[in-house]
Structure formats: structure tokens, C-alpha cells
Amino acid sequence: MSQLSRRSFLVTGLAAGAAAGLPSAAHAGPGPAPGGEPSPASRELRSDPFTLGVACGDPDSDGFVIWTRLAPRPLAEDGAGGMPARPVTVHWQIYADEAGRRLVRHGVATARPEWGHSVHVEVDRLASDRDYWYRFKAGPYVSPTGRARTAPHPLSYGSGLVMAFASCAQYEHGYFTAYRRLAEDRPDLVLHLGDYQYEYKRDSYTAPGGNVRHHEGPETETLADYRQRHAQYKTDPDLQAAHAAAPWLVVWDDHELDNNWADEVPEKPEIPQPGFLARRAAAFRAYYENMPLRRGSVPRGIDMQLYRRIRWGRLATFHMLDTRQYRSDQGCGDGYRACPEAADPARSITGAEQERWLLEGFRHSRARWDVLGQQVFFAQRDNDAGPVKVTSQDAWDGYVASRQRITQGWVDAGVRNPVVLTGDVHAHWASDLKLDYDDPTSRTVGSELVTSSITSGGDGRDSDPAAHPFLTINPHLRFHNNQRGYVVTRIERERLTADFKVLPQVSQAGAEAYTRATFVIEDRVPGVQQTYLRPLDPSTARTPAIDQIRETVELETARP
Structure with a gap:
């Protein structure tokens, strides 16, 4: 990718810029020129x-x-x-x-x-x-x-922005070719929305077609475990290429610590886990050690400041959220189910302080696009055609009042173009966002783009988006694809264009990526508009029945 020679590290007398690194660990200021006396x-x-x-x-x-x-x-x-x-x-x-x-x-x-x-x-x-x-x-x-x-000047729109986003890279489930293809798209910015690495020991989480490579070490619980696991992922050349291609904005989801954790509660609270908070501290420390984060995110014990705001001139503001560290525990025993607790206004997926920070950011925003980089499905996704609402208690559907307050917040603040970016669910989705999902005729107030996984879930299968039962049950959901991939967006003043990139397989390395569908969000026109759909290849596709879809969706949050 680069023409710089690794054998010619130039020595120069130019003044060094100010630098800062780990707490009390970086030598800030001039210092000796590169190539000086080594320690x-x-x-x-x-x-x-x-x-x-x-x-x-x-x-x-x-x-x-x-x-x-x-x-x-x-x-x-x-x-x-x-x-x-x-x-x-x-x-x-x-x-x-x-x-x-x-x-x-x-x-x-x-x-x-x-x-x-x-x-x-x-x-x-x-x-x-x-x-x-x-x-x-x-x-x-x-x-x-x-x-x-670097981002544009705060008063400039800049020259446009090519931004890619990705999530969910289970090392055992496939090769990281999608990261390589993302790097080849030459984005200006990459958002990683969580599940950067997985905590499971070898072969305890198996892809439908079988695992194609293996984790080293036990399930991650100690600092040494998490450091080793991050290192194993970082040795992958395709992931290294994606990191070297552009700056990243990172947030975690659950697998950086433990499946479906919530604040200080592990996945299975009914099983005594006296060491969970020590495990949380170890995972947070290793995450910081292995990510390009500023000093404001240095962890302090079991706490780590990860939600933050990054401005791309006047064009876009990225509100990077943390929906794990402060959330109320999932209701009704987690999973997909009808759950009265989901509507409890006291429950929150962001915590009160982060919610206030986000709403204040909406009120003060002057950006053309306000983008929420976050982890779990935002729009309502009911998987039952009858009168009973059956939804994921791990997603925003499990925190209905929290979602309502934030959506109403951007409406009240007059946010020009709110766009939610999501990972977690191992499939591509595009949806319109509503204040009232139960009334299909209610006005659209925002847009959500969801990226599939890099590898999690194995190869996946293509299908006809129009025949997907979830899109019939939830008319605000506009697109679905169950192949692996990522999303590339082009953000301009007049529109945001999103290409849903997919790979035919990840069980073998080297597949080419192609655009399965393209959606556009026009300035001041909330909601997604499809402008391109690649014809379906009937030889490799099938439309799953609703029961099969429920089983697939259940696997998104159920620990194997």
C-alpha cells in the first residue's frame, strides 16, 4: 500500500511535534530524532x-x-x-x-x-x-x-467523506477478506461498531458450516487472555490492511468482554461469577491497549469513557455511543420474546448521563448530518405477525422508552439529518425510523443503516429482500441480506449514499466483494430510498421460512 521503505527510517533535524501516549508513559515534546540512541x-x-x-x-x-x-x-x-x-x-x-x-x-x-x-x-x-x-x-x-x-476545518464542509463501517468479526467463522476489500475501497474514515474480537475458547461457537480456523487459549477472562486474543486478531494481514488504510472510530459491543453483558451484570447472572468485575476491568484495559484511542479513554478500573463526539467539519458529527457499560439488565431473561419490562420508562440502554450528553449534542449540532455510531438494532423489529410483539431484549426494542426519548430528542432539536449506524445482527438491513412503529402511516423521522458481519455466522446465504417475512411484518424495514460484508457510504451536502457490500463466502480466503444494494438518504428527507438492487442469483439463494429466520435471529444473541 505504501511506498515508504521499511529499511530507510529517515533521520532529520526538524522539530518534533507534541506527543502524548499512555498515562505517564509517553515522552512528550521534542526528544531525540528518529534513529537516535535506542533504550x-x-x-x-x-x-x-x-x-x-x-x-x-x-x-x-x-x-x-x-x-x-x-x-x-x-x-x-x-x-x-x-x-x-x-x-x-x-x-x-x-x-x-x-x-x-x-x-x-x-x-x-x-x-x-x-x-x-x-x-x-x-x-x-x-x-x-x-x-x-x-x-x-x-x-x-x-x-x-x-x-x-485529518478532518476538515470546523467551518468547512470539506471535500466530501467516504466512510465505511463494519462489525462482528469472529476469527473462527471465516477469513477476514472483507477487511481487505474495505481497505481497497480507500475510505477516509472507518467506524467499527463492536464485536471486534470474540471471547470464546476454541470451537465453543461454531459457524453453520463449521469453523475454518481456531482461537488460541481459553475463554478470555484474565488480562493475559484478552491481550493474547487481541493479538491473535491483530496478526491477521487483512485486518492490518484495514487499520493501515484510514483512521478508525471504534466502540465495543458485548464480545469484547462477555456475550450480552449489561453494566455490572454478566450474561448469566443466575450463575455466581464473583470475578466478573475483575474480568470487566481486564477486558477494558486490553481494549484500550489494542485500539487507537485518545487519553480520554484510558480505563480506570471497571470504568472506561468510550462515548464521544467527533466532528467532520460542518458536514457530519459522529456521536459514538456505548450501549453496554451503562444499560439496565436485559428484561425477561434476555433473548427474543414478548416482554412487558421493555416498556418500563425507568429502563435505559445508554444510562442517564450518556442520554443527557447525546440530547445536548443534538440541541447544539449545526452539522449537515448527525450520525449515531452504535451497536444494536435501533428500529422496531417484531418477528411475530400476530398481535403479540416479540422482539430482541438485547436491542433497543428491549428499551422502548429509551429509544423514544432519544428519537423525540432529535426531532425536538430539529436535527437536520439523523442517521443511525448499527452492527451486531450479522446481516445487512436498511430501515426508516419512526416515533410510532405501530402506525405504518406515521411520519418517518430518521434512517438506520445496519452492516452485516465481517465473518460471524459463516458464509450466510443470499435471498430475495422483498420476500423476507420481517419486511412484511415491519413495513419500515426496507432491506435485508444475510451474506457477510460491510457498508461504504459517501457523505455529501445533498445526500448520503450507502453501498451494501457483500462477499459470496468467507470460508475461503480471497473472495471479491460486490454491491448487493444501494440506498440514498436525501438532505432533509428522512428515510432510505433504494436506487440499486443487484439481481438475485437463484442458484445460490433461498428465501427462508419465518421459523428459520427466528432461529437465525435467536443465534444473534444466544450464547452457543
Whole structure:
């Protein structure tokens, strides 16, 4: 992808930019030029420590955070990645050109063992709305090069935005080819909406066609477990390519910790789990160590500030939500069922503080597009054709009053174009959002785009969207596809265009991606409009019966 040579880490006398990394771990300010005297620990490195690649995240108009983690033996059972139990000096560089001739910032950070030898450098004082390239050096070793991008100036719309979003990558269920295809689409920004990694031990969660590769280690419960699991995922070259292609905005869902967890409650609270809060703290720490997050997200015990707001000039504001850490426990024993608790106004999926933050953001927004990056299905999705409402208690359907308050909030604030982005459900969906889902004639007040999984659920099958029973029961649901893939959007002043990309299989590596359908959201016209639908290949497709669909939907939240 990059023309920068890994064997020619340039030495320069240009002033270093300010940098900040881990708490009390990064050397901020000038420091020695790259290629200077290495630390004693870095001299001990006998093999390449950059096996996990590089990443960039949380861009603003003058900078971004860049990340790497040193791990010459990434799958070491102790989670230390084969690193010495001492700090290591890491040099970093920012270039204005892909060929690596115009160095604009450099500095030094310290990778510390207590933070998994990860490095988070916050780079600023860069030009807005343009590409940059970055890399790291430790001892004699040079990292791969990644592409970064700054957001437009706060008063500018910029040159448009190509944004891709993805979720749900179960390593065992398939190859991460979809990440490779996403990288090849050259987005300016990538949103990952959760289930970046899965906690299960080998073969305890099996895809319908069988698992094609295997997890290392036990079910993740300790810090060492989570570090090892993140490392296994990060060694995948397709995932590394996606990280190197563009800055990411990340939020978690459940599998980064434990299936269907809710605040301080594990999936199965009826089973005593006295170590759950320690497990939560370990998972949060490992998540921070392995993601390109700013210092505001440094975890503090069992707490981690993950909801945040990123502005892309005047064009778009991204409200990144956390629907796990503060939610009320799922009602009625979780799963898909009729549940009176779902309507309890005291129940919340965001928690009161995050809800206030979001509603305040709506009131102050002047963006053309307000985008909610979040985890679970937002629109009502009833899977029973009769009078009884049967819905997922793990999604917003299990927190009806919470959904109503937030939807009413953007309506009352006059948000120009509210768009909800969702992962979790291992299928593509597009839907209109309502204040009253029980009245199909009520006005549409927003739009939801849902991405399928990268691999979770195995290959999947294509089907005729028009014949899907859920779309008949829920007329506000406009599209469904059960193949693996991701979504690429083009956000402009006049419209948002979404291409639902799919792969014919993930059980074998290297499949090509194609657009299954395209939807457009016009400025000031809430709701999704289909503009393209690829013809169905009858030789590989089938329309499942409603009972089969219920079984598939149940698997989205049921622990295997």
C-alpha cells in the first residue's frame, strides 16, 4: 500500500511535534530524532516487534492518534507478546507524502509493560482535511506504514467523506477478506461498531458450516487472555490492511468482554461469577491497549469513557455511543420474546448521563448530518405477525422508552439529518425510523443503516429482500441480506449514499466483494430510498421460512 521503505527510517533535524501516549508513559515534546540512541530494552529486541501492525484513530481538524503495540511473539500465553518486562523507547514519524520524503512531525514515546507495550501518540498542529502517513521504529525494526487523515476545518464542509463501517468479526467463522476489500475501497474514515474480537475458547461457537480456523487459549477472562486474543486478531494481514488504510472510530459491543453483558451484570447472572468485575476491568484495559484511542479513554478500573463526539467539519458529527457499560439488565431473561419490562420508562440502554450528553449534542449540532455510531438494532423489529410483539431484549426494542426519548430528542432539536449506524445482527438491513412503529402511516423521522458481519455466522446465504417475512411484518424495514460484508457510504451536502457490500463466502480466503444494494438518504428527507438492487442469483439463494429466520435471529444473541 505504501511506498515508504521499511529499511530507510529517515533521520532529520526538524522539530518534533507534541506527543502524548499512555498515562505517564509517553515522552512528550521534542526528544531525540528518529534513529537516535535506542533504550537498553530496545537493544534486546531480537525479532520484529511490529507483528500487530499500526493504526490511527479519532481524527480532528489538526491531528489524530496513532497506535502500535510491540509483540515479537504475539501469541505468548502470558499476554506479554514476548517483550521484556521493561519500558522500550519507540520513535514515531508523520509524513505529508506516501513516499516518505516530507517529514512534518516526529517524536519519542515509551512502550511500558504495564500497558502491554502499547503506544498511543496524539499528534496535532497538522493541516486540516488532508492525508498523512505514519510509522514507528523500535531498535533496528521499522513498522509498516499507515495512512491517516485529518478532518476538515470546523467551518468547512470539506471535500466530501467516504466512510465505511463494519462489525462482528469472529476469527473462527471465516477469513477476514472483507477487511481487505474495505481497505481497497480507500475510505477516509472507518467506524467499527463492536464485536471486534470474540471471547470464546476454541470451537465453543461454531459457524453453520463449521469453523475454518481456531482461537488460541481459553475463554478470555484474565488480562493475559484478552491481550493474547487481541493479538491473535491483530496478526491477521487483512485486518492490518484495514487499520493501515484510514483512521478508525471504534466502540465495543458485548464480545469484547462477555456475550450480552449489561453494566455490572454478566450474561448469566443466575450463575455466581464473583470475578466478573475483575474480568470487566481486564477486558477494558486490553481494549484500550489494542485500539487507537485518545487519553480520554484510558480505563480506570471497571470504568472506561468510550462515548464521544467527533466532528467532520460542518458536514457530519459522529456521536459514538456505548450501549453496554451503562444499560439496565436485559428484561425477561434476555433473548427474543414478548416482554412487558421493555416498556418500563425507568429502563435505559445508554444510562442517564450518556442520554443527557447525546440530547445536548443534538440541541447544539449545526452539522449537515448527525450520525449515531452504535451497536444494536435501533428500529422496531417484531418477528411475530400476530398481535403479540416479540422482539430482541438485547436491542433497543428491549428499551422502548429509551429509544423514544432519544428519537423525540432529535426531532425536538430539529436535527437536520439523523442517521443511525448499527452492527451486531450479522446481516445487512436498511430501515426508516419512526416515533410510532405501530402506525405504518406515521411520519418517518430518521434512517438506520445496519452492516452485516465481517465473518460471524459463516458464509450466510443470499435471498430475495422483498420476500423476507420481517419486511412484511415491519413495513419500515426496507432491506435485508444475510451474506457477510460491510457498508461504504459517501457523505455529501445533498445526500448520503450507502453501498451494501457483500462477499459470496468467507470460508475461503480471497473472495471479491460486490454491491448487493444501494440506498440514498436525501438532505432533509428522512428515510432510505433504494436506487440499486443487484439481481438475485437463484442458484445460490433461498428465501427462508419465518421459523428459520427466528432461529437465525435467536443465534444473534444466544450464547452457543
